[in-house]
Amino acid sequence: MTIKLKGDKQIENVPSLASKALRINLNDNIYGTFAEIGAGQETVRNFFRAGGASGTIAKAMSAYDKDFSDAIYGIEDDRRYVTEARLKKMLDHEMNLLEERISRDKHPNKLFFSYANTVATIDFAKKYKGHGWVGIRFQIDPNEDFSNIILHVRFKENDARLQQNTLGALGTNLIHGAFYKHNNPKKLVEYLYDHLDKDQIEIDMVNFSGPRFKNVDNRLMSLQLVKHGMTDAVMFGPDGNNLLAAKILYKKNILALRGSFRPVTKVNMDMFKKSYDMFIKESKVDEERTKVIFEITLSNLKDGSEEIDERDFLDRAELLCSLGHTVMISNFKEYYKVAQYFNNYTKKRIGLALGGKNLVELFDERYYRDLPGGILEAFGKLATSDLRVFVYPFKNKENELMTTENIKVHPRMKDLYKFFKYNGKMVDIKNADTSVLDIYSRKVLKMISEGEPGWEEMLPNGIAELIKKHSLFNCEAEEDIVSL
Structure with a gap:
């Protein structure tokens, strides 16, 4: 255990990376694969070192050669390897193999997971510090469909070995968080930086999906990244899903x-x-x-x-x-x-x-x-x-x-x-x-909160209807107004 400090105050005990990995390893039901490309097998290394890994790790691999990678996961349309599409193919492939090779009849209580990352660390000239995609597909109940957490990261350190260690810590935090913090996604995002500093790695995109996160709004998760200083800016599209700025x-x-x-x-x-x-x-x-x-x-x-x-x-x-x-x-x-x-x-x-x-x-x-x-x-x-x-x-x-x-x-x-x-x-x-020019948001907001009529005409077509339908900005829903 280490102590996490905020200012001069002790706010909580933070489990070490070794204890996080050991907790996963000692859970008889958690079982999965690790596929890591671009920065060594730094995440799975933490689980091997913690002990008891044979009950957790079905397979660990790194398809470094591009031809091998293409043969295993397929060829990307843009011929790139450090992409979200590549990461998702890795998760798909490894989870399909896991389900094919591990019998549910023999292991009815197994909770399957597949962890993957595809990254590019700092180049030899130290001009580009590198970036990557990290994700996990997992289940908390053996009878439920899989949930996913996908991150995009940017490395800030100037040494490849340091970046590898940082990625290993992040991956361990992600796997531990997926199984033990999934009920509180906002806290899960915060815990990704356990034993890490903001000047080591930047997380500039995160998306949650699947049954465990059916009530999670990814725009709100995106906000957490900026709020906690994990990145300076985030974006999301009209569908509410977070986007990678690059x-x-x-x-x-x-x-x-x-x-x-x-x-x-x-x-x-x-x-x-x-x-x-x-x-x-x-x-x-x-x-x-x-x-x-x-x-x-x-x-x-x-x-x-x-x-x-x-x-x-x-x-x-x-x-x-x-x-x-x-x-x-x-x-x-x-x-x-x-x-x-x-x-x-x-x-x-x-x-x-x-x-x-x-x-x-x-x-x-x-x-x-x-x-x-x-x-x-x-x-x-x-x-x-x-x-x-x-x-x-x-x-x-x-x-x-x-x-x-x-x-x-x-x-x-x-x-x-x-x-x-x-x-x-x-x-x-x-x-x-x-x-x-006489329309001001503050004035409109005040009119909405005080129930003053006429604010609807100050907004673009359809916006007033949305505000009333969903009771936005504390506006009373139309049916509530009628009942009065």
């Missing part, structure tokens, strides 16, 4: 819209449609290879409090997904970090659509005090990206329409503002619907 953003033009979307309003959709129309008409933008991202920051989810209201988060996600959009949850307070994140996956043009009020914040020095070079360093990073900021107008207290031409920034920022604007990095969103 897969959907690679070499794409990206248009991102940041907001609270609490709830999504006609202003949000007008900003999206008008900025998108401008973005795809630019010469450097290929509409066929353009991805639109609706981004919510962690600070927006907290809404001034220390804790995140998970129900509120899911309400926002539900509406954006219903409109068919890809959602990103990030830990990026500053816009330059968003641009940097996208630049990890593409060198093509990036668009950021934001409201004029947010533009004023973009030029506020307070947000860059953690940078040695302050706001100049941040804008230097923005300037080196192929970036275009699309600015949506707003009305000031005097009801004047504010655009990039008359928005006021701090006097010290005027020259920087002019440089950014007149170098083409910043443009006004044309033809904005000025009739919706």
Whole structure:
């Protein structure tokens, strides 16, 4: 046992990796296979060393040679080996063999599992630190179908041997968590970092599926990764399943819209449609290879409090997904970090659509005090990206329409503002619907909570109906209103 500390407080005892592996080995019913490609057989090594492995391990293998791997698991359409598709084929193949070769009649109480990983560790030149897919297929009852947990990881260490050890620890935590923490998936995600630090490995995607997780919302699991600092950003698609950023953003033009979307309003959709129309008409933008991202920051989810209201988060996600959009949850307070994140996956043009009020914040020095070079360093990073900021107008207290031409920034920022604007990095969103500029999410939310009529007209088609049907944002369901 080791002690896990939070600050100066002891919060719980953490079993060692050896004790976790031994607990699995000493369970007479848990039985399965290990298939590991790319970083040695580091996970199964922990189980061999713990003792009693003969009752747990049916087979351990590593199909390192590509021809052998193809012969066993089949050939991928893209000829790649470190992919989610490859991992799933490995899990399928190994579980099918297990069921074929181990008789259920002879072993009616056996709980089968198949653990697999396919990874690429750091290259010889140390230019690419490596990444991989890790997963487990398992059952808690011999009569139930299999459940799955699939992760994507990025290595951060600069030594292949260290990365191998890290992967072994992660795999052991995953197997132990699958069998003994499956009833609390959020805790299971936290325990993946037992005996690991965030600077060793990043988990940037997780998906749960199967009967044990039928009530798990993967968007909420995705949120846990950002909330606990396991990654800086996660994405999920309209179907609610988590997405790998590298897969959907690679070499794409990206248009991102940041907001609270609490709830999504006609202003949000007008900003999206008008900025998108401008973005795809630019010469450097290929509409066929353009991805639109609706981004919510962690600070927006907290809404001034220390804790995140998970129900509120899911309400926002539900509406954006219903409109068919890809959602990103990030830990990026500053816009330059968003641009940097996208630049990890593409060198093509990036668009950021934001409201004029947010533009004023973009030029506020307070947000860059953690940078040695302050706001100049941040804008230097923005300037080196192929970036275009699309600015949506707003009305000031005097009801004047504010655009990039008359928005006021701090006097010290005027020259920087002019440089950014007149170098083409910043443009006004044309033809904005000025009739919706008085709509604010905060106002709509207040009207919903107080039962004030008229908020429905402030939202895109179909959104009000969804809010009422599912009682989102504490809205009373229609049948409840009628019964009153």
